[in-house]
Amino acid sequence: MQINGAQMVIEAxxxxxVNTVFGYPGGAIMNVYDEIYKQNDFAHILTRHEQAAVHAAxxxxxxxxxxxxxxxxxxxxxxxxxxxxxxxxxxxxxLVVISGQVPxxxxxxxxxxxxxxxxxxxxxxxHNYLVTDAxxxxxxxxxxxxxxxxxxxxxxxxxxxxxxxxQIAEFDYSMELDLETYKPHTKGNxxxxxKAMEAIAHSKRPLFYLGGGIINANAAYExxxxxxxxxxxxxxxxxxxxxxxxxxxHLISMLGMHGSYAANMAMxxxxxxxxxxxxFDDRVTGKLSEFAKNAGVIHVDIDPASISKxxxxxxxxxxxxxxxxxxxxxxSSQIKPEKYKAWRETINSFDELHPLTYHEDTDRIxxxxxxxxxxxxxxxxxxxxxxxxxxxxxxxxxxPFSRPRQFVSSGGLGTMGFGFPAAMGVKAAxxxxxxxxxxxxGSILMNCQELMTAVEKKLPVINIIxxxxxxxxxxxxxxxxxxxxxSETDLSIQPDFVKLSEAFGGIGYxxxxxxxxxxxxxxxxxxxxxxxxxxxxxxxxxxxxxxxxGGSLFNMMLLEKxxx
Amino acid sequence: MELSERRVISVIxxxxxxxxxxxxxxxxxxxxxxxxxxxxxxxxxxxxxxxIVTSGSVRIIEQITKQLHKLIPILKVYEHxxxxxxxMAMVKFPVSENIADISTLCEAYNGKIVxxxxxxxxxxxxxxxxxxxxxxxxxKRYNPKEIVKSGAVALER
Numbered sequence: 001m002q003i004n005g006a007q008m009v010i011e012a013x014x015x016x017x018v019n020t021v022f023g024y025p026g027g028a029i030m031n032v033y034d035e036i037y038k039q040n041d042f043a044h045i046l047t048r049h050e051q052a053a054v055h056a057a058x059x060x061x062x063x064x065x066x067x068x069x070x071x072x073x074x075x076x077x078x079x080x081x082x083x084x085x086x087x088x089x090x091x092x093x094x095l096v097v098i099s100g101q102v103p104x105x106x107x108x109x110x111x112x113x114x115x116x117x118x119x120x121x122x123x124x125x126x127h128n129y130l131v132t133d134a135x136x137x138x139x140x141x142x143x144x145x146x147x148x149x150x151x152x153x154x155x156x157x158x159x160x161x162x163x164x165x166x167q168i169a170e171f172d173y174s175m176e177l178d179l180e181t182y183k184p185h186t187k188g189n190x191x192x193x194x195k196a197m198e199a200i201a202h203s204k205r206p207l208f209y210l211g212g213g214i215i216n217a218n219a220a221y222e223x224x225x226x227x228x229x230x231x232x233x234x235x236x237x238x239x240x241x242x243x244x245x246x247x248x249x250h251l252i253s254m255l256g257m258h259g260s261y262a263a264n265m266a267m268x269x270x271x272x273x274x275x276x277x278x279x280f281d282d283r284v285t286g287k288l289s290e291f292a293k294n295a296g297v298i299h300v301d302i303d304p305a306s307i308s309k310x311x312x313x314x315x316x317x318x319x320x321x322x323x324x325x326x327x328x329x330x331x332s333s334q335i336k337p338e339k340y341k342a343w344r345e346t347i348n349s350f351d352e353l354h355p356l357t358y359h360e361d362t363d364r365i366x367x368x369x370x371x372x373x374x375x376x377x378x379x380x381x382x383x384x385x386x387x388x389x390x391x392x393x394x395x396x397x398x399x400p401f402s403r404p405r406q407f408v409s410s411g412g413l414g415t416m417g418f419g420f421p422a423a424m425g426v427k428a429a430x431x432x433x434x435x436x437x438x439x440x441x442g443s444i445l446m447n448c449q450e451l452m453t454a455v456e457k458k459l460p461v462i463n464i465i466x467x468x469x470x471x472x473x474x475x476x477x478x479x480x481x482x483x484x485x486x487s488e489t490d491l492s493i494q495p496d497f498v499k500l501s502e503a504f505g506g507i508g509y510x511x512x513x514x515x516x517x518x519x520x521x522x523x524x525x526x527x528x529x530x531x532x533x534x535x536x537x538x539x540x541x542x543x544x545x546x547x548x549x550g551g552s553l554f555n556m557m558l559l560e561k562x563x564x
Numbered sequence: 565m566e567l568s569e570r571r572v573i574s575v576i577x578x579x580x581x582x583x584x585x586x587x588x589x590x591x592x593x594x595x596x597x598x599x600x601x602x603x604x605x606x607x608x609x610x611x612x613x614x615x616i617v618t619s620g621s622v623r624i625i626e627q628i629t630k631q632l633h634k635l636i637p638i639l640k641v642y643e644h645x646x647x648x649x650x651x652m653a654m655v656k657f658p659v660s661e662n663i664a665d666i667s668t669l670c671e672a673y674n675g676k677i678v679x680x681x682x683x684x685x686x687x688x689x690x691x692x693x694x695x696x697x698x699x700x701x702x703x704k705r706y707n708p709k710e711i712v713k714s715g716a717v718a719l720e721r
Contacts, residue, residue, distance in 0.1 A: 122586060123593050127636045130581070147636060181578055181639045305630035308623070 001172075005134040005165035006031035009098060012141035014041045015173045018069050020060060020428050021045070022053040026073025027113060028100030031165035033071075045428065045457050048449040050077050052421035054084020055447070058093045059425030062408045063383055065218060067148050068095045068425065074102055075113030078159075079120070083415060085155050086124035090412025091239065092216055094153035096144045097125075103163040104132065117159045126154030134167035139175060146177055151184030152303040153216055184302060188319030188327060196274075196298045196315040197331040203272035203296070205343045206232045209255070212239025212411070213277020213301060219322035220404035223276065224248070226329050231337025233347055235263040237278050239411045242401035252347055253356055256284040257547045258393040261354035261556060264547065266347045267292055268554040275299045277321045280310040281412070290552035300324045354545070356397055359562050365514060367391060367466040367537040371398040373514070374436060374464065377521060382434040383426045385409065385461075387419035387443030390472035393543045395438045417446030423461040424454050434462065434525055441467040441491050444532075451504035454530040462524045462531045465497060468539045476542045480557070497534040506530035570599070571625050572644045572718045575614040578637040579605060586635050587614065596620060596628050600651075600715030611639060615717045617693075646721045652690040652714040653700060654678075659685055661706040673699040684709060 003011065009032050013021065019042045025033040036044050047053040050072045057068030068088075072081045078099045088095045102111040118130045127147050129140045137160070144156040200206050214223055220243045227234055227250045235255040236243055244251040253260035255267050267273070273292045277300065278284070285291040288310060299306075299313035300321050307316045317324055358368040371394050374382065380402045386392040386409040401407055408426055410418040423437035444465050454461050466472075471489040478486050498508030507529055509520035517535060524531040545556040577583045584603060591598050599617040606613050618628060625643060632641045657666055659680070666687060670676050673696070675689030689699050693716050700711060 118582065119585070122582070122589050179636070182636050303634070305627065305634055309627060309630075 001170070002168055003171050004031070004168045005131075005137050005160060006035045008134065008137045008169075008171050009141070009160070009165070010035045010039050010041075011171055012138060012173060013069065016067070016145050018042050018067075021069045021071055022047055022056040022060070022425065023071030024050050024053055024073065024077060026077045026100065028074035028102055028162045029071060029077070029098075029165075030100070031162060032098070032100070032160075045424070045453065047421060047453045049447060050080035051083050051417065052447050052450045052453070054081045054095070054097060055087065055415070055418050055421035056425035056428070057095050057097070058084065058088050058091075058418075059385060059408050059422030060429045061093050061095060061425070062422070063405050063426045064429040065405065067145055068093065070095065070097045071099075072097070073100045073113070074117065075115050077113075078115060078117045082120060082124065083413075085121055085157060087410050087413040087415045087418060088155040089124045089126065091410065092153050092212065093155065094148040095155040096141075096148050097155060097157045099157065099159050100165070101130070101159045101161040104161045105163070107161065118157065121157040125157045126152075128157040129159065131158065131160045131164050134164050134169040137164070137169070138171055138173050142173060142175065142177055143179065146179070147182065151182075152213075185304070185318045186302065186320040186323060188300065188317040188324040190327065192315060192317050193324060193327045194331060196317060197328060197334065199272060199296060199298065199315060200230070200232070200274065201334045204339075205270050206272040206274060206340070207266055207270035208232055208234035209267070209273050209275040209278050210234055210236045210240040210243050211276060211278025212237060213321050214240060214243050215404040217277060217302070217320055217322040218404075219277075219325050222322060222325045222329065226325055226332060229329065229332045229337070230335045231340050231344070232274070232335075233266060233340070233344055235259070235267060237281070237284055238396050238409070240278070241396055241407045242404045245402045246400040247402075252351070254396055255553070257286070257549070258397065258543050258545065259547075260351070260356040260397070261545055261558065262347055262351035264545070264553040264556060265350045268552075269346070270295045273297045275301075276325065277301060279306045285310065286547045286551050286553040290554070354558055357559065358541070359559070361562065362538050364538040365512065365517065365535060367468070367541055368394050368398050369514070370464060370466060370517065370535055370537065371395050371438065373517065374521065375400040377518070378434055378436065378525070380406075382436045383408065383430055385419045385423035385426055385435065385437045387437070387439040388414045388416045389440045389443055390468075390476065390541070390543050391438045391440045391443075391466040393473075394466070416443040419443060420447050420450050420454075420461060420463055423463070424450060424457075424459045427459040427461055435460070437461055437463045439463055439465050440472060441465055441469060441494055442471040444497070445495075448500065451501060451506050451530060455505040460528045460530050462521070462533065465532060465534045466537050467497070467534050468537050468541070469494065470539060473543070479540070479542070480546075481548070497532045501530065501532035504530075506532065508532045508534065510534045510536070512536040568619050568621055569625070570617065570619045572647060572649060572716060573616045573618060573629060573632070574642045574644065574718060575616065575632055575638060576606070576611050576640040577614065578639065579610050579612050580637055583612075583637045586637070587632065590631055590635065591618075594627070594631060596624065600713075602715040602717050615715070617716050642720065644718055644720055647718045648721060649692055649716050649718040650690055651693040651696045651716045652688060653696050654686060654688045654712050655700070655703060655708045656684050656686050656710040657703075657706050657708055659683055666703065666706055669699065669702060
């Protein structure tokens with residue numbers, strides 16, 4: 001059929017099964033918004049900032065497993081969205097972000113709201129396109145969705161000049177894609193997998209090192225089976241939280257800079273690292289030359305560039321982790337769980353020596369208690385988003401995650417302001433679960449304008465502000481490494497968060513006792529409206545354990561022991 | 565420190581706008597070096613071939629080839645081990661210099677005088693990059709006015 005470029009965008013989104021688009025209109029994208037107005041096939045959620053539109057699409061994608069879609073205009077609309085693109089790129093989240101561009105005839109003339117969008121997005125997207133002819137649009141959009149979701153997922157940006165959205169051309173979305181230069185390798189080499197399994201069978205202290213790739217590949221349940229069958233203990237990266245259930249006896253905890261003592265010691269003592277969909281990030285490894293020093297490395301990843309990038313892999317396996325885990329399961333009978341009993345006991349003794357815990361030694365609520373309490377009260381019934389900082393680490397340490405896609409947080413880029421819009425996307429994708437955003441008094445003020453979106457679109461996110469009147473994580477580093485010079489991190493002057501929420505039509509609570517917190521959370525969940533729960537917590541609490549930047553994993557700063 | 569080696573990488577890419585910036589952006593974003601870069605379309609195809617001369621440790625070179633391969637419009641990446649490599653240089657001399665000497669030198673380096681004008685002569689040589697560098701050292705005494713090098717092209721043996 002002959003339709004214009006704007007109609008093609010709508011038709012393509014429908015054909016891709018998109019049911020929610022997050023966005024913000026503007027001059028160059030108006031033709032597309034005109035078509036959005038005329039259709040009823042998908043919902044459009046108007047955020048109040050373009051950055052929030054992309055983060056919401058990320059949250060939506062993370063929880064639904066589908067490609068998230070955001071739409072923005074040219075110039076500042078696009079530049080506002082760049083942080084979201086970069087965030088999705090770092091955390092391998094599949095997105096298609098469509099931006100308007102000035103008409104072709106004005107490109108390169110410094111026109112109003114013109115910016116070289118594809119030039120900017122090139123380094124923070126998996127791929128991008130500038131559409132120069134409407135006849136290419138169906139193919140480009142189809143490729144964009146395919147590239148975003150396949151291989152190592154990531155954001156794809158499509159920039160469409162305004163005249164192209166008005167141009168009429170043939171629309172046919174039934175074409176077979178033939179990307180001869182893009183063929184992700186999804187099946188692991190069987191010989192290599194066999195060798196890896198033999199290495200596991202011969203190892204004495206093997207350790208699963210689970211990364212976010214397992215969740216992206218929808219491989220968590222197969223992985224749970226593999227862990228159970230082999231009896232091999234496992235550590236999770238921040239991005240992998242929820243891969244194993246918190247009550248799985250094989251799960252040690254999270255490893256890395258704020259990983260548990262047992263997880264980091266297990267990684268230091270293992271003789272065989274089985275890395276699945278993990279990328280040996282510096283926040284995980286600490287000092288590289290000391291990381292798993294005496295261990296062999298099996299590394300399974302869909303991205304060949306992740307393998308042997310930082311740590312040499314003895315058994316490199318390029319493939320979709322779901323396929324590879326499946327193959328591993330078939331060969332797992334040679335691995336005898338009893339063999340690792342002593343190893344598991346060693347790890348248990350690490351955990352007994354320095355368990356992941358905190359001291360309730362002040363009058364004020366401890367932030368970790370809040371996380372644990374929400375876990376007790378809501379547990380599996382909530383999806384958890386976070387912003388970035390101390391609260392984020394405490395959430396990863398102390399929330400009892402029970403399933404993949406339950407935890408949504410900005411891992412790679414560490415984007416403050418991510419949590420609230422992401423939690424809106426989470427709610428849109430999974431309305432049956434409570435959507436919690438753990439945030440801080442610093443982070444929440446980045447993108448707090450999204451109160452308006454959440455209220456208008458009835459996306460009842462409960463924002464739990466762990467309020468210590470500090471940019472807590474930076475304050476912690478200043479305390480520990482900058483001789484307590486708390487430069488520009490004191491947030492004693494702050495808004496009335498209750499009134500702030502109320503001003504937009506949400507509800508707010510300020511709580512300073514455990515009983516008040518319980519009552520506020522219960523009330524917010526029951527009322528099912530957008531909420532801020534401003535929790536006054538201990539100001540100077542530090543996230544522990546901590547591996548100082550560049551230090552070895554086994555050299556952790558630990559929670560001081562207290563006599564009971 | 566791991567040993568840094570000079571390597572030649574050939575890349576076959578789909579001819580489309582901005583593909584070259586994708587490649588150079590990758591090098592700058594990840595802190596890799598480009599010593600020289602040569603691009604031209606492969607006749608009668610929709611592809612172009614790039615020859616990139618770079619340097620780095622074995623690990624860096626491996627990363628470069630892998631990261632290049634991740635770029636969507638890239639068809640093939642070859643990191644050459646056994647190759648024939650050529651580079652071209654053109655040099656402009658004043659006609660007042662000893663043209664016979666210059667001509668003999670050019671011939672020894674696979675070249676010749678390609679243009680004689682009223683005030684200057686232009687010579688070209690095409691040879692292995694190291695030999696071209698040698699040539700450029702040798703001709704210094706003849707007061708070259710302008711030098712241009714092409715960057716290397718290479719084929720696997």
